[in-house]
Amino acid sequence: PGRELDMLLTAGERISMALLAIAINTHGYEARSFTGSQAGVTAAVLAQRGLLSRAAELCRLAGAERAGSAALALLATGEPDAAAAALETARTARGLPTVLSVSEELTAQGIVQSLRTGEDAAADIAAALSTLTRAAALLEPVGRTALLVDSPAALAALVALHSGELGVAESVLQRAVGADLGGPPCRRRHRLLLAWIAMLAGRMSQAREHMDRAQEDGGPLEPRDDVVLQALEVGLARRSSDVPALVRAWVRAREAVVRHPVDLFTLLPLGELVVAAAKLRDGDRLRPYLAEAQALLARLGDPPLWASPLHWSGAQAAILADDPDGLRPHAAALVAAARTSPYAATLARAGRSWLQVLSGDVDTDGVVSAAEQLTAVGLGWDGSRLAGQAAARATDPRARSVLLGCARSLADSAGCEAASTTPAPRPAGDGPPVPAAATGALSDREREVARLVVAGQTYREIGGRLYISAKTVEHHVSRMRQRLGAGTRSDLLARLRAELAEGA
Template sequence: MAASYRDLGLSTTSATASAERPTASATESAGQSAASATASARQRVAPRAPSTTCCPDRTDRTLLTRSASTTDETLRDTIEQAGDDLLGVFAMVTAGSGLDAEEIAEVLDVPATGAVELVEQARQARVDAVRSVPLIRDRLGERRFLAVLHAFLTARLRTDSLRPAQAIRLAELGVRDDALATALVRLADSALDPAIAASAYAAAILAGADPATVAARRCETAARTGDDDTAMAIVEQLLAAADTDPEDRRTAVRVGATIWASRGVLRRSADLYRWLGSDSSADAALAATVLYGAGDPRGAETMLKAPTVGPPTDAMAADRCLAEAMRHTITTNARPALSSVFRALAMQSGAVARRLTPHSTAAIAALLSVHNGDLSRAQAALQRATETDAPGSRTWAFHRLLAGWVAMLAGDDESAAAVLREVGVDALSRHDELFARAMAIGLARRSGDYGALTQHWQAAHLLIDEVSIDLFTLLPLGELWLGGIRVGESERVEHLITEAENLLAALGDPPAWANTFHWYGVQAAIVAEAPQLLVKHAGSLRRAAEQSDGNEYAAALANAGRTWLQVLSDQIDPERVERSARLLARLGLAWDGARLAGEAALRATDTATATGLLQVARSLRQSQLRRTPEPAKTPPSSDALSAREAEVAELVVLGFTYREIGERLYISAKTVEHHVARIRRRLGAGSRSELLSMLRAMGYGSSP
């Protein structure tokens, strides 16, 4: 028979062990991270041979669970009255052992018949295996309590049957043992669930593993679970230590860069890679993509010229392909870049796709597609991402938000709003929250719901002060820009607009990224009634179209910019307006096209032109509404409104402001407001959003 706890005292035959109990702070730190693993671990370190007595681990949470009616006093009395061997059984159960008579006989060195009796006594006692730990420790004594746990560990190691939850629990209970520490590190290294890995690393340190040897791996695992504070604390330690292994230093930089990117400050990620310099070689392509995104093309080129170190893995090939694609977006045009990005995406599957990196290849593919008017390609990239994403992972929420953004551009406001509800804005990282807040503002702006727009704008105030702008956050900046102008607080985003302009200037104003920014600039000039600003951004779009070698998206934006200039100068060319508006719609900007046609209709001096352009605006709006499910309830009849109210309703649904409607109908903005209030009361709408839905269901804004 193997050595029992009576023989072992404080050591096992397999490893050196110490009876010293970990400090309270160490136990608390590891215990917090290990709790989730104890509840959720499903893996085995190795299979256990079936027992002929009973299943040893299946009874952990059933036979010895404390009943609700059992009082603390009864629990104390039960333990006080228990003999040493029964207390030993209780100690084994606290570590996750089942009531296996064969195992009890081996660990406690008792006869088989005695072990069976102990099993029956333990079943009748129904002691809470968690809450009873202090009482059992006190009753057995610390030395004997740990001796039982060591003997239990020895038995499980001998049969290769130590389960993850048991290994973690043993470490939490104070067992220090080299073999246990090694098993826990091995468990953490192989665990697919980052929560289990994080708990196992923490427990390994409690069991005696050298914290320095697992620091980099523990750092990355903490970040994968979303514990950014712990991860960054380890990053700081690894970067500050002069003797940190180069590979561990690269890991620390990659993790730190990932966390800073999630905080919405990509330039800090770039700072880390610049600091690492030539030591970035294995992650040089990752660094290059970050540096391009942060507006440092020279630094990115330096990284791409670094010699390749290590084998040509799929991960390195995908990183290189993405970095080369980013170079194309800066130096040439979007078409070859999009192909390269999707090639990089195709190289990523399984573990490669789940790597912790400062950026998601699928997200960059989707963003670049949106920036260049290819919504179907963006959807394809995000669909591919869902194949490897798991809810709660670092990339899941961002990919969902991008899918919502694509839906918003396509006119499917309901799906976009559903995404916001799904991800839960308040729980997001700063980077993801930026997209969520901007999307909420964009939806409110498109629906004409000024109250919701103001509410979402105010919710974004603190965020605006905390983030910085990079190539990958130009889209939300554009919506914040327009929202700020709408609520009269554009000065709050001026510093971010300046950052974006400086960023694009440093990169040579690359059309693949800059066109969307300048298009938002055109919209901002229109809303702010600032013709000079419009001229500036329209000119940038024109130059981009000239440089883009037939790029339809660049040409469409440039043409629309020139058309807007003419419209605001009251030079209405209905054919040109319709052509520009429909081209915008075809490229995923139907709302913008309807807005252009509607403004031209508002300024047209003859009825025929105004009516024709208004029909264009209606048809473009209708093309969006086809994607939005109709309300379930039966809408009121259009006869419920007077002729004047019907005119007002039509223009409200098309997105005109009260002032613009008043100018079109030759009434004051205040009168328009009164008309809207009467329409809302007459239809029984509880909010402006509900009013708009009801009017659309009645046919306003969508009739040909």
């Protein structure tokens, strides 16, 4: 029966209900009656559904053969002592290990290393990335037949992402995709994480391509993957300043969060949703999930690697809300983590720079340095946005020019692009809006529109002045908002004033 279940899973059947029903109906939920293989199949299904505690029960009771998976699931739910006991069981077990059992133990050991704090945390994190990468490489020969609670390649990518090593994360995931590591269940996870990397770097069309590939078989996504997909939709809409699309994505994301409990390996999408909630002024809805995430991290000793990205999301949420007081605790946490984490140090410098910008103190050199460092760790969109926002608030024309140049340069060097690749509809009789120059500057027509927008005129009034329709004016404004990375109307007005002042 275990082999038959394995074949079902790797054939890409609708496994989540079918396998669970077969396993339970055939054997009951007495995990002692399961073989290691059967327990692994059912545990993989439970893990995809966010039931990691139940998955750990199955793997732990199945014995040393699944001890690595048990430890991994226990770590994900914030039970480090129980995870250590499971790993000790594996270490002292008799019998010959399998490739799968060794890989699972390495995976759990890599996560343990990633959780360490103190002076040697940076070395431990580097060791964790190495251990997880070796665990993934060990499984490559067996490829799609490996039934996993989670993919070591996906977890290596998360550790690399949280360390600012986007290139390493992308390389590990591409190898996993090439080997079809973990078969169909992990295939989607790998593709969605590749999409996340592309989104962070500002390569929005590439992110969309990976998202489409993750859904190409047409079947419904499991809750673990769906929460990542919906957070990606939210992230792309937010980065394109497409408020209607953001609202639609936000509704779907809220449903996805309800279906998947918070665990260590889904903090990444939660962070993106925290930022979107601030933009939509709906932060209270996520408060219970944030509290759960913070409690989980506390049980694990508040490891900087996993806590820092969530603090950066909290800082971004405060930035969107123009809330310096809300930004301070997150900036302080990043500063504390910076003592042992170079990535946290970069985020801390950026948080400090944002705090100064929001307070009206624009240090041009400091902003440029922080923005460049963000881009160096793969956060090109965030770096460009910091420089652009500082330019919008700068009062000195020379400083404004330097900051706008920095924003454009970083966007170009990181390959940043607008999240929406669908051209705006063209109203009949007016012709298309004139595209801006490739440098990111406004076209002559857009400058005409911008001057009137800043002057407070309505779209209808602007259309009457320029002999175009109000709809065409709206399209011009939409294009300017997207090009300048403006998130709100007040943000757009500030950026337009900066652009007009620079070109004066």
